[in-house]
Amino acid sequence: MSTPYAKLPGWVEYGLIPLVNLLVAFAVAGLVVLLVGESPLEAAYHMINGAFGRGEYIGFTLYYATTFIFTGLAVAVAFHAGLFNIGGEGQAYVAGIGVALACLWLDRLMPWYVVFPIAILGAALFGAAWAFLPGWLQAKRGSHIVITTIMFNFIAASLMNYMLNRVMKPLGSMSLETRTFDAGGQLPKLDWLMAMFGLSVGTSPFNVTFLLALAAAFGVWVLIWRTKLGYEMRTMGHSPQAARYAGIKEARIIVITMMISGALAGMMALNPIMGETYRMQLDFVQGAGFVGIAVALMGRSHPAGIIPAAILFGVLYQGGAEIAFEMPSISRDMIVIIQGLVILFAGALEHMFRPAITRAVLAFSGRGRTDAAVKGA
Amino acid sequence: MGELAIELKGIDKSFGLVHANKDINLKVRKGTIHGIIGENGAGKSTLMSILYGFYQADRGEILVDGRAISIRDPNAAIAAGIGMVHQHFMLVENFTVLENVMLGAEDSWILNAGITKARAELKRLEKEYALEVDPDAVIEELPVGLQQRVEILKALYRKADILILDEPTGVLTPAEADHLFRILEQLKAQGKTVILITHKLREIMAITDEVSVMRRGEMVATRETDKTSVEELAELMVGRRVLLRVEKGAAHPGDVKLSVKNLTVRDGRGVTMVDDVSLDLRAGEIVGIAGVAGNGQSELLEAIAGIRRAVSGRVELNGRAIDVTGHADPAELRQRGLAHVPEDRHHVGLVLKFEESENAILGYHDDPKYRKGFILDVDAIRADAEEKIQKYDIRPPNARLKTANFSGGNQQKIVLAREMERGPDVLIIGQPTRGVDVGAIEFIHKRIIEMRDQGKAVLLVSVELDEIRALSDRILVMFAGRVVGERAPDASEGELGLLMAGVEGPKEAAQ
Numbered sequence A: 001m002s003t004p005y006a007k008l009p010g011w012v013e014y015g016l017i018p019l020v021n022l023l024v025a026f027a028v029a030g031l032v033v034l035l036v037g038e039s040p041l042e043a044a045y046h047m048i049n050g051a052f053g054r055g056e057y058i059g060f061t062l063y064y065a066t067t068f069i070f071t072g073l074a075v076a077v078a079f080h081a082g083l084f085n086i087g088g089e090g091q092a093y094v095a096g097i098g099v100a101l102a103c104l105w106l107d108r109l110m111p112w113y114v115v116f117p118i119a120i121l122g123a124a125l126f127g128a129a130w131a132f133l134p135g136w137l138q139a140k141r142g143s144h145i146v147i148t149t150i151m152f153n154f155i156a157a158s159l160m161n162y163m164l165n166r167v168m169k170p171l172g173s174m175s176l177e178t179r180t181f182d183a184g185g186q187l188p189k190l191d192w193l194m195a196m197f198g199l200s201v202g203t204s205p206f207n208v209t210f211l212l213a214l215a216a217a218f219g220v221w222v223l224i225w226r227t228k229l230g231y232e233m234r235t236m237g238h239s240p241q242a243a244r245y246a247g248i249k250e251a252r253i254i255v256i257t258m259m260i261s262g263a264l265a266g267m268m269a270l271n272p273i274m275g276e277t278y279r280m281q282l283d284f285v286q287g288a289g290f291v292g293i294a295v296a297l298m299g300r301s302h303p304a305g306i307i308p309a310a311i312l313f314g315v316l317y318q319g320g321a322e323i324a325f326e327m328p329s330i331s332r333d334m335i336v337i338i339q340g341l342v343i344l345f346a347g348a349l350e351h352m353f354r355p356a357i358t359r360a361v362l363a364f365s366g367r368g369r370t371d372a373a374v375k376g377a
Numbered sequence B: 001m002g003e004l005a006i007e008l009k010g011i012d013k014s015f016g017l018v019h020a021n022k023d024i025n026l027k028v029r030k031g032t033i034h035g036i037i038g039e040n041g042a043g044k045s046t047l048m049s050i051l052y053g054f055y056q057a058d059r060g061e062i063l064v065d066g067r068a069i070s071i072r073d074p075n076a077a078i079a080a081g082i083g084m085v086h087q088h089f090m091l092v093e094n095f096t097v098l099e100n101v102m103l104g105a106e107d108s109w110i111l112n113a114g115i116t117k118a119r120a121e122l123k124r125l126e127k128e129y130a131l132e133v134d135p136d137a138v139i140e141e142l143p144v145g146l147q148q149r150v151e152i153l154k155a156l157y158r159k160a161d162i163l164i165l166d167e168p169t170g171v172l173t174p175a176e177a178d179h180l181f182r183i184l185e186q187l188k189a190q191g192k193t194v195i196l197i198t199h200k201l202r203e204i205m206a207i208t209d210e211v212s213v214m215r216r217g218e219m220v221a222t223r224e225t226d227k228t229s230v231e232e233l234a235e236l237m238v239g240r241r242v243l244l245r246v247e248k249g250a251a252h253p254g255d256v257k258l259s260v261k262n263l264t265v266r267d268g269r270g271v272t273m274v275d276d277v278s279l280d281l282r283a284g285e286i287v288g289i290a291g292v293a294g295n296g297q298s299e300l301l302e303a304i305a306g307i308r309r310a311v312s313g314r315v316e317l318n319g320r321a322i323d324v325t326g327h328a329d330p331a332e333l334r335q336r337g338l339a340h341v342p343e344d345r346h347h348v349g350l351v352l353k354f355e356e357s358e359n360a361i362l363g364y365h366d367d368p369k370y371r372k373g374f375i376l377d378v379d380a381i382r383a384d385a386e387e388k389i390q391k392y393d394i395r396p397p398n399a400r401l402k403t404a405n406f407s408g409g410n411q412q413k414i415v416l417a418r419e420m421e422r423g424p425d426v427l428i429i430g431q432p433t434r435g436v437d438v439g440a441i442e443f444i445h446k447r448i449i450e451m452r453d454q455g456k457a458v459l460l461v462s463v464e465l466d467e468i469r470a471l472s473d474r475i476l477v478m479f480a481g482r483v484v485g486e487r488a489p490d491a492s493e494g495e496l497g498l499l500m501a502g503v504e505g506p507k508e509a510a511q
């Protein structure tokens, strides 16, 4: 009896409750906007218009969502095995090397559709390698994965600083980035997809990585619910004792899970590097690894929940940028506060309204209010 | 007829398709001990959870002391004077007894005054009801019997007049159970009302004033305990005559299947739990290990099954060594014909959040018949699970239901079906019938004997001495980690009892 209250129908559990949480988050965010003397309605207008108002805006929203799908999936996979991978940020960052190497090597020789698969492999490999060590330390030495992955984020930042300063920067250049890739290192935009809805991508970097993200989401679903490895991961996540009893090799599962998680986080690097800037820049991850934690939390670690959650955060990013642009007294930091509120209400305080909603739903469907309940009190 | 402490009228409750309580009426008289029995999944826990405010009934009325009230949550139940001791304790492990008792019932934000008061109140309760516990002991260091007393104290501290106990004796040693019953008698003498759920009909006969029987969600009978018998109750529960005695022929032991030599196992804190144990288990025999819980039986089973590392010793399965002191691999042992029904089904034998069919393959999930290439063959897994559900009469017969939503006894059957249906050479079983109803006990016992008659070797650990005596061909008694004696199954209960208490052990055991 983990939840002492009644089991709710699916549309309440996965529809109504998240929606209420979200509305409350926006209401509180609106109060914050009021506090700095701006109109919440205007902010809401810019948020929605900025995210959906034009094909180009939608392109940006989905571009961000692509990134968050990867990092969200990364956190979710680890979570199913009972591991909390905070290191998505560092894994994605280091994976940039894999992507950049593939592009620098082949961009002038091959078309994008040859370079892309190799870059995917490079991203996955470097991301997995960066997650391997914390996984191995957890499995063999019992070093807590939360601590080690956080430390590895810092190490990744220093490593990348060094790489871009000393190794991967073209000679004579002043900025900390690789050279710009030629055609082979540039992913095509998804204008055909937008055109199907009568929209245009405009200048937005909405590119084929989005399709890869959707495929990855499906792949994660298969992995978790339809493979032996996924079965063993879930067993371990729910009950380490049962896993031992079943002969599941804990150390092996931890290491493999972390590597898959790292590979997924790593694939995020394709989106900005090959899809937007066509070069690797300092700090290209920009916190997407951490956003992944919130996305996985909101999406209940299920791919079908992660995709909408990632889109929501895409809206917050893109719409937020628009607010900051149109309403100068609302700074970027305010946008971060609003995002924080969403995480707080939709993730951390997820259960706050549950009892009340449960009661309301039961009363409405006429099941909770028994004769006794009416006569009582 | 005295006054009624509780009256339930027309209580009805469904979980989706499962109709757990059907139009239940129940009268519990004040100052009595009222037993509730019924098969696994009959709806006993559900009914009590409704009374305690964990679940809301779909229909029906609850009257406490003749007044209709609504019990929306456990706080409302406590306010109405109802306390509950759950089968799985709800204590904060690293708090002291006193802190646990006070938790949630503190008078103010400032604890000090409250602590003094609580301590005095606790003293009084302990005296009044023979509920001795050291208020400053930390919960995790107490044996289960004492932890249970803390649960009772918690309820009394909150001024409960009606106490519900859901299968309280399942985890207790016989001596602890006796003590519990003395406490319950004392409560009754003070005018409190007790509702007791148990599968042990002997306990019902010994302590209750009245007993109500549930079957498949319905309340089928209420009897005065004096005017009924174990046989009648068993028949009321199951709806047919139940064989309360186990029938089995003579054993025909064959080759040694499992041999244990000088096995020593220590627990996490370095305390020796199994001390130089040796035993042989032959094909076609059931060897029972009797002993008071906590004398090393659990650790012995775990070491043999490869889930707890031994310090020293040698174990052979079918003549080949098991690396019990190194990296024994439970998956490999399964392939070599060892099946293991663990004592703790909730944490070890099952993943409660899985659906039933997923648990039906736990440990055997590597079998190619559950896979198509890389992908799990969900249809094959479910079909397999449904077959076992049929064969073992697991209820409700739904392979996709979450395991946590099966009743305790049905969960046990899920584990037994999984381990027995493989036809292993050696079956080691811990507490096969803990929390299982009489009908299912009969079934499980039959299956165990069938396994033996097919030439399998069975090692059985149980704290139920009756069960050990009924099933075993040989009985080994463990005390303080050692095997202190071997007896035939017709040894008297008294003789075994003395051995179990370490009184008559061989000299080397008494060092």
Ligand SMILES: Nc1ncnc2c1ncn2[C@@H]1O[C@H](COP(=O)(O)OP(=O)(O)OP(=O)(O)O)[C@@H](O)[C@H]1O
Pocket: B015, B018, B019, B020, B038, B039, B040, B041, B042, B043, B044, B045, B046, B047, B395, B396, B405, B406, B407, B408, B409, B410, B435, B437
């Ligand atoms: N939360 C739930 N969701 C769905 N079904 C449930 C839930 N809780 C109980 N059930 C079902 O309701 C029925 C009654 O269960 P209950 O736990 O009350 O049985 P019980 O009489 O206590 O059995 P046992 O003796 O095995 O403990 C069972 O079929 C069980 O599977």
Ligand SMILES: [Mg+2]
Pocket: B044, B045, B046, B407, B408
């Ligand atoms: Mg029960």
